[in-house]
Amino acid sequence: MKIGEFLKENFISVGDNVKFLLEKLDLSNDDLLRIIESRIGEPAKMSKSKANTVDPEETIQRYGADTVRLYILFAGPVEKDFEWTEEGLRGAYRFLNRLWELFHKNLDLIKDVRVSKEELSKVQGKAREVRRKTHQTLQKYLKDMEEFSFNTAIAAIMQLVGELSDLKEEEKNPMVLREAFEIVLFMLYPITPHVCEELWQKLGNEKPMVFYPFPEVDPEALRTEAIEIPVQVNGKVRSHITVHPEASQEEVLDVALKDPKISSYVQGKPIKKVFYVKGKLLSLVI
Structure with missing residues (x-):
């Protein structure tokens, strides 16, 4: 019988023993453990008895509390277990860094802009498409959050941020872009409050985000003209x-x-x- 078959038949995961062995040999390495698991057995479920628990303090120091919260809520439906992976943490960390860089790349363009609903209702072309996408995302986010579907709500935000990053310079409307960034920050605020609060202050807002009303979906923005x-x-x-x-x-x-x-x-x-x-x-x- 192959090692992998024996482990599976006896409901033993590689992490039960291999991690202890690697540590004793001073070869403890997450990448090495994942390679062994992928070849001869399934990943071990997190457990003290298997010595594969994650120290939250260490993880927060490396990636920040916002990254950890984002990763946990994005990993899957709240009612299901998920496999904790370093790769998943890095993905959440990369997204927050991408948002940070995109925000600062456009900060000079949007910092002194004041959003006017009357003016926003008149925008056309690409600007109108961006505004429609922003409010469609907000609409989905509100619905998903009510249903505790945090992972799909975050996925929608990530998609919106991706579309904002793909905008060419000539396609950027300062007012539409400012509104989009503000809505993104409000949507992420319950999940990543530290990053959002800092970016909110950089926009020139005097008070913390909790003192401002949460944005509402604009039916006019959702309307399709053609x-x-x-x-x-x-x-x-x-x-x-x-x-x-x-x-x-x-x-x-x-x-x-x-x-x-x-x-x-x-x-x-x-x-x-x-x-x-x-x-x-x-x-x-x-």
Whole structure:
């Protein structure tokens, strides 16, 4: 019987004994232990009897309390166990560093900007897309937090930060970017308060974050001005058109018939039937 099969059959993890052996041989190394575990057995569950517990003080000194909280809440659903890994901690640490660097990269652009809801409602193009994404993330965050789905709430924040970091200089609207950063800080505040409070102060706010109201989702920001839908001719998709989400069947049909691809298929032939599923599909039978 192979070592791995014996361990599995007897419900013994590598960490039960190997970690003690490595320490006695003065070879204690997390990377080495993970290699051994991956080859001959499953990782050990954290336990005092297995000498594989993590000292919270040491971990906090290395990565900071914010990183530890972020990692624990992002690791998985709260009702399930998760495997504690150094790689996971480093991932949380990298994210906070990425946020820190992105914030300071744009600080000069947003520091003296004052957010006006009236002005924000008028933005168009890429700025409007960024604002929609920001409020969609806030909406998801509020729902997930109510359901204690902390990991998915954090994932949404990370995705938003990723999109903000991908913005080109000419795509950056100072007011929209400031609003986005403020919302990111508020969403992360219950999880990583130390980092968020320091960045909040750098924005020029005189009082701590707890003295300011939590941001609300702006329905106007969520509103979509145009959507893309497929157009079928005799059951096959022949093109895609852009229309207003509230456009009527007649308006959508008019846009479709002006599309060169659709008009080439119709070519003056009578349209026998028109099926329109609002915001999703236009189907023509000729």
